[in-house]
Amino acid sequence: MLTVRAPATSANLGSGFDVFGVALGTPADVIRVERAxxxxxxxxxxxxxxxxEDPAKNTVGAVAKALDAPARIRIDKGVRPSSGLGSSAASAAGAAVALNALYDRGRSRRELVPVAAEGEALVSGEAHADNVAPALLGGFTIVTDDGVTQVDAAVPVVACLPEISVSTRDARGVVPDSASMDDVVDTVGSAATLTVGMTRDDPDLVGSGMRDDIVTPERTKLIDGYESVREAALEAGATGVTVSGAGPGILAVCRRREQRAIASAMVDAFDAAGVESRAYQTAIGEGATLYRDGS
Ligand SMILES: Nc1ncnc2c1ncn2[C@@H]1O[C@H](COP(=O)(O)OP(=O)(O)OP(=O)(O)O)[C@@H](O)[C@H]1O
Ligand SMILES: N[C@@H](CCO)C(=O)O
Known part of the structure; x- marks a missing residue:
C-alpha cells in the first residue's frame, strides 16, 4: 500500500485567473492505494x-484510467469539496503521485500535471491545471499553454472557508467574456508585482499584486459577506485579500505576526453576516508527499 498527503491549493490569487496557484500547508487529503x-x-x-465513489464520477477514477492503473483507492478528505481550496484537485494530484509509484509508471511530477488535470475536466468541464500544478509541485505555480513555471515560496496566508458551497462550474458561468484594455493593463501590472513578491517571499508585494477588476468582482457577488470579510482582514493587517479559486473560500496574504488577528477578524465578519466559517492559518507550502509502506 502507498499513501500520499496531497495539499489544498488556492488558484488565481486575483490577478492570475486560470494561471496562478499556490500549495497550502493545510488542509490536505490523504490517499491510500493498493493494486486491484x-x-x-x-x-x-x-x-x-x-x-x-463511482470511478466514472470521481477525479481519482479519471486519473486511474489515464495512467491505466486500476487500484483500490481510499480517500480521506481534509479539503472540503466546492470550497475554493482545490478539493477535487488535491485528490487528483494525490492519486496521480500514488498510482504513478504503485505501477512504476516513471512519470515526473511535471508529466503528472496533465494526468491530474483529467480529473478536473471530469468535474468542471475543463482540464484547467492551476490547482493540480501546485498540488503536485508545491510553492507558487504559473500555468500557461507552454507549460508550468514553479518557484518555492513561503508566504503566510489565512484561508477562510464559509459554510456555503459554490461549484466551480457555476463560478465559471459568471466570468465575463471580455475586458477593457484599462483593466487588462492594471491586471498585468498586478500579476507582475505578485510574481516578483513570490520570488522574494514578500507578503507586501504579493498582497498588492492580487488586485483584479475583471473576474473577481463578479465572483464576490456569489459569496455572502465577502466585502465585510475583506475589509475586516485588511483592517487586521492583511496585505491582500481575494477569492480563493472559484470561491467561496477567501484568501488573505499576511505577515506571520498578524495572522491570528486576521483569522479571527474574518470568522467574526462572516459570523456578523450570518455565515459560519472556519479559518486556516497556514502558509504557501509543499506539494504532494509520498509515503511508502511503513514510512
Ligand atoms: N475526489 C474528489 N474530491 C472532491 N470533489 C470531488 C472528487 N471527485 C469528484 N468531486 C466533485 O467535484 C466537485 C468539487 O469540485 P470543485 O472544483 O467544484 O470544488 P473545489 O475543487 O473545492 O474548488 P476550486 O477548484 O475552486 O478550488 C464536487 O461536485 C464533487 O462531488
Ligand atoms: N481557475 C479556476 C480555479 C477553480 O478550480 C477558476 O477560477 O475557475
Missing amino acids: PETTITVTGAGSEYIP
Missing part, C-alpha cells in the same frame, strides 16, 4: 457525503 483488478473508491472525511 478494477478501480474501486471509498471516500471519508470532510464533505465526503457530496463526493461520488
Whole structure:
C-alpha cells in the first residue's frame, strides 16, 4: 500500500485567473492505494457525503484510467469539496503521485500535471491545471499553454472557508467574456508585482499584486459577506485579500505576526453576516508527499 498527503491549493490569487496557484500547508487529503483488478473508491472525511465513489464520477477514477492503473483507492478528505481550496484537485494530484509509484509508471511530477488535470475536466468541464500544478509541485505555480513555471515560496496566508458551497462550474458561468484594455493593463501590472513578491517571499508585494477588476468582482457577488470579510482582514493587517479559486473560500496574504488577528477578524465578519466559517492559518507550502509502506 502507498499513501500520499496531497495539499489544498488556492488558484488565481486575483490577478492570475486560470494561471496562478499556490500549495497550502493545510488542509490536505490523504490517499491510500493498493493494486486491484478494477478501480474501486471509498471516500471519508470532510464533505465526503457530496463526493461520488463511482470511478466514472470521481477525479481519482479519471486519473486511474489515464495512467491505466486500476487500484483500490481510499480517500480521506481534509479539503472540503466546492470550497475554493482545490478539493477535487488535491485528490487528483494525490492519486496521480500514488498510482504513478504503485505501477512504476516513471512519470515526473511535471508529466503528472496533465494526468491530474483529467480529473478536473471530469468535474468542471475543463482540464484547467492551476490547482493540480501546485498540488503536485508545491510553492507558487504559473500555468500557461507552454507549460508550468514553479518557484518555492513561503508566504503566510489565512484561508477562510464559509459554510456555503459554490461549484466551480457555476463560478465559471459568471466570468465575463471580455475586458477593457484599462483593466487588462492594471491586471498585468498586478500579476507582475505578485510574481516578483513570490520570488522574494514578500507578503507586501504579493498582497498588492492580487488586485483584479475583471473576474473577481463578479465572483464576490456569489459569496455572502465577502466585502465585510475583506475589509475586516485588511483592517487586521492583511496585505491582500481575494477569492480563493472559484470561491467561496477567501484568501488573505499576511505577515506571520498578524495572522491570528486576521483569522479571527474574518470568522467574526462572516459570523456578523450570518455565515459560519472556519479559518486556516497556514502558509504557501509543499506539494504532494509520498509515503511508502511503513514510512
Ligand atoms: N475526489 C474528489 N474530491 C472532491 N470533489 C470531488 C472528487 N471527485 C469528484 N468531486 C466533485 O467535484 C466537485 C468539487 O469540485 P470543485 O472544483 O467544484 O470544488 P473545489 O475543487 O473545492 O474548488 P476550486 O477548484 O475552486 O478550488 C464536487 O461536485 C464533487 O462531488
Ligand atoms: N481557475 C479556476 C480555479 C477553480 O478550480 C477558476 O477560477 O475557475
